[in-house]
Amino acid sequence: MFKILSRTFTQHMKEPVRVVVTGGSGQIAYSLLFRIASGSLLGEHQPVILQIYDLPHMQSALKGVVMEISDGAFPLVHEIIASDTPSTVYADADYAFLVGAKPRGPGMERGDLLKQNGEIFVKVGQDLDKFAKKTVKVLAVGNPVNTNALIAMSNAPSIPKENFTAMTRLDHNRALCQLATYLNTEVHNIEKLVIWGNHSPTMFPDLTYTTLHNQKIKTKIDHIWYEKEFIPTVQQRGTAIIAARKASSAASAASAAVDHVRDWALGSNGQWVSMAVPSDLYNGEYGIPIGLIFSYPIVCANGSYQLVKDLKIDEFQHNKLRITVNELLKEKEAVVDLIRK
């Protein structure tokens, strides 16, 4: 474990918050840590203490990342802690980005991926339960994201369930980008786009309520484009980027992670965002069973989030929702022994 400890001379800034990033020596963390350090997450008056985790054999690479953050001369970074010891990394955490996960190896079945990551996230949940603040806001980024978040949540019984979320903001941002191109407009003119369900090929990007300049667009878009081009493009965007870059979409994933937690912490200004959150909070709303982490339309304010309620769901939507619900139920079944009752 090594530490770069600094004392501040300037007294006018707020008290620093502790931000955990796991998988600290990887590609997404590399992009994410520098965005957090720059103030993209909580604004330019909020100092941060970075608490970065990686496995013992990655500590040398992690040391290089810490050196670079130091060389970045960021006014907001008051301390950098890098360690493979959970009691150090998760201590008093205010925010936790769970990026570290086991990637799919050659020949690995989805069931293996679920189980191996499940075991990691059992431990993550237990460590958060023991060491983090009870108010910690948690975002699971490492895949399979919804089920990983569920496992962590169930193994952290002293932390409120609503503090555990999973990231579908990348799909949301990707969908916005595709739609903006199709409508020949800019992303900020589009509102009320929804990503429902699992962060997987079954995720459902829904334009039923979407507006352009506050006018609903559903009747104005070609349904063939919507079903045959828009939905598959959003679902397969990750693959398309790997094909072009020969590397995965780290920067845009990091950007989405920042957007998700920033809006959660600072509010989404009345805008709908997509967040995968515990369905336990909503008692079967929209026909989604309890016991899942499911992406919904959400509005954030005052440091918490609310479901957008009373939306009418038609048959087309209902079928799409059912597919992604069923996939999540199957995933949960594969790791049922890791979910603490």
Add this chain to the structure above:
Amino acid sequence: MSVVKVGVTGAAGQIGYSILPMICSGQMLGADTKIDLALLDIPQCEDALRGVAMEISDSAFPLLNSLKYGSDPREILRDLDVIIFLGGFPRKAGMERKELLQRNMNIFKEQGAALNEVGKPTTLCLVVANPANTNCLVLSHHAPNIPKKNFTAMTRLDHNRASFQIANKVGALTIDVKNVAIWGNHSSTQYPDVNHGTVRGGAIRPAVNDDEWLNGEFISCVQKRGAAIIAARKLSSAMSAAKAAVDHVRDWFLGTKEGEWVSMGVISDGSYGIDAGLCYSFPCTCVNKEWHIVQGLDINEFSRDKMNLTKQELTEERDEAFSA
């Protein structure tokens, strides 16, 4: 909201990948300035460039006004306000310095000529690709329509690294360290000078209280930091280089703070006995999108020797580059 046109060459590379989100999220030109982004890379990197453009679009940055990309400098570098030149020829194992200079010269000659045709006379240029100082000279030489003062080379990374080393030594924050100065070439002959700097408002030398370290290990540590990061990460220091480039452009464009200076490689006007026409790093303040070398700093013998050493290297590089 104002809109600024920003170009990045070598945009498909490692530093490009790091710098583009920083630019688009407002770190470079502030939260009230929209960006028209133009990305250039060589045809061989077409797919990777498209991939990074896709990711920038997918990030839905509110400040990104437009995005274009391609491999034709005459199309991409047209009418820009700021250009960051990341693209250069990397040093390969066994490559002689002469060949490295030659290959980069060819790149910057071509881009200079393109810039001369399509650039604004107010375009601000930052050269990052190594050898940065000499590439900057070549670029400027081939774009005579644009004033020499618009061409700079990056030593901000060395400046930030030096500030951190001092902060770390005394247990302060990096932002508590002000006014270090990087003189000379962005190479192993650079001279990080703490004689005029402060930490927590007090002079650096007495605060550190270890002249042996300041005159020895500190200097070599800053000079070799890049290699140390490669040894740890097995990859080069893309993010911190990107951050330094953003800092350099931000301070040039928006101005330095009262009482503070930064380090920039600029085309010398003869200050401090550095031959006019060399691209040499000096301590500079910035106002109204112009840099001014900080004048009147006391240069002792130790500093003079170091400054001459790096001047000599730059003179040799320049002569080699322009003799071909």
